[in-house]
Structure formats: structure tokens, C-alpha cells
Amino acid sequence: MIQIDSTLMVTAGSFLASMVLDKGLDLALEQSGKQLLGFIKKAVVPSPEAAGEVALLTEIIPEPEIYEEAVRFFDQSPVLRRIRLVAPALGPAKLLWVDDNPANNYYERMIFKSLSIGVDVARSTDGALALMENYPYQLVVSDMVRAEGFDAGLRLLGQLRAQNQPAPLIFYIGSVDRSLPTPAGAFGICSRPDDLTHLVLDVLERTSLM
DSSP states (O other): OOOOOOHHHHHHHHHHHHHHHHHHHHHHHHHHHHHHHHHHHEEEOSSSSSTOOEEOOOTOOOOOHHHHHHHHHHHHHHHHHHHHGGGGGHHHHHEEEEEEEEGHHHHHHHHHHHOOOEEESSHHHHHHHHHHOOOOSSEEEOOSOOTBBBTTHHHHHHHHHHHHHOOOOEEEEEOOOOSSOOOOOSSEEEESHHHHHHHHHHHHHHHHOO
């Protein structure tokens, strides 16, 4: 039987919520995590301090059956099984998330925060570059289309590479055209929370081995 502490349960719940919102979750998995989904939607709320950020209401204590449901959900999800295996071996990491509407992906960010991965948010290319001048992020996750333009993500990637910024960049977008290659210089591109989680773990596992 998998042992799950409260941190991993938040990881499972956040992953479940992000997949349900993305409509990418198998119906059987969604049903198996019904109580867990209800718990995380109560426990993870918008932060009053910063728009688009989230806070965990630690005073909400899950019932024992919700823990049991989280165990079953870990058993059924390849991403969560991988998280459980590799998370203890990951070194300290910090991720920069670039999106002009961060409220759209706060469950995804909570997945990584629950794994003790620091997450900073920038709403623009200029904001991202300013943050990167002051902190050596291990990874950048970026949208593609912002108010700056339909190719804002590509222009961010170009500027990072022109400045010899080594942090791998993953594009997290609404829909991926699989007939097109991954943009040159990017680590990956995806539209689903499970694919994003795998890509982030790919980067951080390599970083931990360096």
C-alpha cells in the first residue's frame, strides 16, 4: 500500500483538478477521485495577497476516506506514480511561470509548489527577463499568446537564448498541433497538465544529476 502524506495528497488533488478543468482526464479516474477533487477545491483557494496566486487552507482536515481515495488515485495515475518515485531525489529548484492570465493555471502551479518547487509568476516578457536577471531559475514555463502578441512566447524564447540564459523553456498552451515540430530552442511544448508534469520532471531530474 502506498503511504501518502498531506503534501502528496495536495499534489494528487491539484493534479486531478487541473486535469478535470483541462477535460483531459479519463472518466473512470475522475470518478475514482471524486472526494479528493471536492477536498482540493475547498482547500486550494485564490490568495488574497496576489491575483492569480493560490493558498492552501491548512485548517481543512481531510477525512480518512479521502486519504484512501488519494492512495487509489496514485495507484492509477502514471504521472503521480512517477512523482512519488522521483520527487524525494530532486534537489532545490525554482521555476518561472510566464502567463498574462495566471489564474488559468493555478492548480498546475500548486502541483509543483506541493513538491517544494518554488514558482514565481511573470505576466509579460519584460517582467520575466527582469526576474531572470536576479535569480537563476532551473526552468521556465511560458504561454505563447499574450497581449504583447500572438508570438510573445517565441519572442521570449529568442531573447533568453540571445542573452545566453540556460534555463530550459517549456511552452504550455491551449492546443498543440502535433504536425509541427517543437519550436527550436524550446525543451518541449504541451497542452495537458500530465504532459507538462512529465516535462518538468524531465528537466529537474537532469538538473539533479548534473
